[in-house]
Amino acid sequence: MDEANTHADLDLPRSRAANERLHTLIPGGAHTYAKGEDQYPEHLAPVISHGRGAHVWDVDGNAYIEYGSGLRSVSLGHAHPRVLEAVRRELDRGSNFVRPSLLEAEAAERFLATVPTADMVKFAKNGSDVTTAAVRLARAVTGRPRVAVCADQPFFSTDDWFIGTTPMSAGIPQAVTDLTVSFPYGDLAATEDLLIRYEGEVACLILEPAGHTEPPPGYLQALLELAHRHGSLLVFDEMITGFRWSEAGAQGLYGVTPDLSTFGKALGNGFAVSALAGRRELMERGGLRDSRDRVFLLSTTHGAETHSLAAAMAVQTVYAEEGVTARLHVLGQRLAAGVRDAAAAMGVGEHVLVRGRASNLVFATLDGEGRPSQEYRTLFLRRLLAGGVLAPSFVVSSALTEADIDRTVDVVGQACAVYRKALDAADPSPWTGGRPVKPVFRRLA
Structure with missing residues (x-):
């Protein structure tokens, strides 16, 4: 993992320029609202260069452990070799x-x-x-x-x-x-x-x-x-x-x-x-x-399209032969337990919550009164990004390793330490770095 990813002052100049280019050409700057820049802390919406397994790299050269890959679609990890082999085989035959x-x-x-x-x-x-x-x-x-x-x-x-x-x-x-x-x-x-x-x-x-x-x-x-x-x-x-x-x-x-x-x-x-x-x-x-x-x-x-159907067939084969669903549950259980322990150790166990089935985890960020908070979500996401974790959710892929999970838990612990400071101050704004992230479904932009 690039040391720059653990720096507290993560800067993404190329991503900022790319986001501006995207907004100029594409309504919302993305083809899916859930991938929008408004879903991330201000100036910290990385634009992706490429991905491999459970890791992605942005155009600024930063590497991240990724969760929620492709809005839950990339459950085997990016560029899975058996899927790519099936796709390449069909591409030469017409699509x-x-x-x-x-x-x-x-x-x-x-x-x-x-x-x-x-x-x-x-x-x-x-x-x-x-x-x-x-x-x-x-x-x-x-x-x-x-x-x-x-x-x-x-x-x-x-x-x-x-x-x-x-x-x-x-x-x-x-x-x-x-x-x-x-x-x-x-x-x-x-x-x-x-x-x-x-x-x-x-x-x-x-x-x-x-x-x-x-x-x-x-x-x-x-x-x-x-x-x-x-x-x-x-x-x-x-x-x-x-x-x-x-x-x-x-x-x-x-x-x-x-x-x-x-x-x-x-x-x-x-x-x-x-x-x-x-x-x-x-x-x-x-x-x-x-x-x-x-x-x-x-x-x-x-x-x-033949290559997409071939991909689907390969995915089903990999799931059956490699026990992918069971692996997703094991990885998710390790992550959920680690996050809960890290949050509790920092005194925010009632504010940073992990919910859902182990293979489909999400997190909730609550304020001092126990209410869902976009401001505290912004703080949390910002600290995760600074630690090299891209996690709009905690949905796992089977490409994650135990070392990836453990590294993620360490970063969550660091984020929870800042979360505790914000709760004690009763004001997360000094740690959000700008406007809060926003819900996808809202009447006005």
């Missing part, structure tokens, strides 16, 4: 044709062997493609207009049916937003009240089957039965839980088969591929072997 390639059948067979709760699958490029396809299919199958989304979960799609429910709803007709309602995670009674209130109108319930907490015992199966009792479908958004909970996602771990499910992120280890999977009688509504009105399920020019 997109006027008719399907045999690789599409092979990739579908491989996916359905990994996720045996589904009968059919259709591939696309990103998560929003497939969650919106699931919603459209549910509406067509049930003949109902409304969608019920889990209120306690932050994101399902960039499309109007979901974004209209967020503070960034500009440009979306209210009539569209009104068709989306919400239910609380884990509360079957409240969900049934919602279904009764909109009796005969809700096409589907869509949720991440698990998040920062484990589902209550029996909850997911009871939710499936509740949805069916009211004539609705149940859709699992497995963008995050897919592969990180088990190779077959949360549905495989908890033994609950939804009507439809969506996968992405870890499926391609950074390559663009996502999947809509589900029961045959539902999925065929978007095919050529059903006599009812056709559903425009998914039809994407680049959905079956």
Whole structure:
């Protein structure tokens, strides 16, 4: 690790210039809001040059141990050799044709062997493609207009049916937003009240089957039965839980088969591929072997690019042969325990919190009153960056080593020492270095 990374006065002149260039050309300066400069301390948003395994380097030459890689998509680490080998093999054979390639059948067979709760699958490029396809299919199958989304979960799609429910709803007709309602995670009674209130109108319930907490015992199966009792479908958004909970996602771990499910992120280890999977009688509504009105399920020019499908197949092979999900849990457990111990040792154990399943850890930064604080998050991120740790979350990749985890815990300890000073002063501003980081979903920039 470059000694410059441990310097308290980390300076990123080339990254600052690159960010200005990005903002001049790209709205928001990034193609994903969660990667925006506003998510990092002022003047400390590194622009990445390259990555290898669990480490990345910025354009200023600084090296970082990286967490949350590619918004949780790069779970095997950057430039994984087995994935790259599969991709290179296909690149020389062409990537997109006027008719399907045999690789599409092979990739579908491989996916359905990994996720045996589904009968059919259709591939696309990103998560929003497939969650919106699931919603459209549910509406067509049930003949109902409304969608019920889990209120306690932050994101399902960039499309109007979901974004209209967020503070960034500009440009979306209210009539569209009104068709989306919400239910609380884990509360079957409240969900049934919602279904009764909109009796005969809700096409589907869509949720991440698990998040920062484990589902209550029996909850997911009871939710499936509740949805069916009211004539609705149940859709699992497995963008995050897919592969990180088990190779077959949360549905495989908890033994609950939804009507439809969506996968992405870890499926391609950074390559663009996502999947809509589900029961045959539902999925065929978007095919050529059903006599009812056709559903425009998914039809994407680049959905079956051969190199991305090859990447997905390689990822599934690596997970199965190398026990990746188990490794993610072991690494996450080591990190969570270390961070909690470091925070407690510095007297901030009730203010710097680690939450979530070991394979999908996030952290919370609380002020002196125990309230979530963007100012304290800014302080914390700033100290992590100065120590060579790039961590918008503590989501691990399997490329991390125990030495990486231990180094991270050391840096967290140093950050917590500063955090304690800020709490004692009841004012974090001397340590934030400028404006606080901001939430992604907000009405004004």
